[in-house]
Amino acid sequence: MADIITAAMIVIGDEILSGRTKDRNIGHLADVMTAIGIDLKEVRIVPDEEDEIVAAVNAVRSRYDYVFTSGGIGPTHDDITADSISKAFGVPCEYDDKAYAMMEAHYAKRGLEFTDARKRMARMPRGADHIDNPVSMAPGFRIGNVHVMAGVPSIFQAMLDNVVPTLRTGQKLLSTAIHCPFGEGVIGGPLAEIQKAHPDTIIGSYPKYLDGAFWTELVVRARTQEALDAAAEEVRAMVEALGPKAA
Template sequence: MSEIITAAMIVIGDEILSGRTKDRNIGHLADVLTAIGIDLKEVRIVADEEAAIVEAVNAVRARYTYVFTTGGIGPTHDDITADSISAAFTVPCGYDDRAFAMLEAHYAARGMEFTEARRRMARMPQGATHIDNPISIAPGFVIGNVHVMAGVPAIFQAMLDNVVPTLKGGTKLLSGAVHCPHGEGTIGGPLGEIQKRHPDTIIGSYPKYQDGSFWTELVVRARDPEKLEAALAEVRAMVEGISAKA
């Protein structure tokens, strides 16, 4: 049987919800996970509020194989992700000795004071392990199936590169596309019937507008290449049949 590995993402930060910062991490994570056969099933965006973070983390970590969070592990007062993850796992949050030493040496080498604010970046839940940060040193961390990373896209991507080799990949989704010159109102009924006949596939329709005309891209996804091709054949036949009557 195909092994299905699933994931959820929690984006943490008032700046995302207010629109001051535009998220660039969701799409990157989705691309990376798809490439290694992990299905990103859910994304939540939550405020810098402990109760909201705890509720979201506990909800999704019980439901999916992996959870990835971004944001809220910096040096400011509203960077409360480490405390919130600790609360979700009901463990203490404190300074990690190795993270503290790394950051202390990093700032000393730059001739900068290792302030209380900067020390906050060395805090993580008891029992967590590091996610290395090759850009700005301050590590992310893993506890249980939850991977906690920075929100800055370049740092998030670098951390994720270090996480990927530790993940268990699943059977990858294969996909095929069919160009359809008809709108969803025309194809909706027969396309739904095709989906019913091919329950092991995922069939999506995506309206497009190009060069002054509307059309629909029909995408079929499946893990089994034979089931994928069978569904694609029906979709192509449906489009050809509708076109012939038009």
């Protein structure tokens, strides 16, 4: 039995739900998780409302090995992620001495006032560890299996780079893509048979629509190269066999 590690993501922010900002962190996290062998199983986008954030975090943190959040850790009044995560874990949200000192020095060095707003960014749940932010100093944090990161994509990515080496990774889900020039209506039947014959694989079929015609990207996924190759070979043979009939 392969070691399966799972994760969920919570995207926090009214601006994503209003459409004003288009999320770019979900796709990035998904790519990174796939690359390191962690299965991203669920994503939720929630508004800047404490009850919603607390409920979402508590719903997923017991179900999956890891949780990653983006957004809401800045210095303004609508940045309520640190408070919400603290509430979810039932611990106080307070200034972290190390973060406070680090940020105080950072602003002093640049001749900038360490405003109350900036101080907000040094608050985190009691017992949390920092996630370093090489871009703009104010750290994210980890508490339990929940990793709290910024919503600005360049900072989210930099923080995630710092988190990845700390994660326990599973057996990578291998995958191969097979181009199929026919629509799903042609291949649906035989493809289902192949899936049935190869229960240790996940065969996905992704329709693409271009200039009035469908084509399909077929993706075979498996935990072992042997399982992957066996199913992929049958899928390729199916596409070839259909060639004359469907063309």
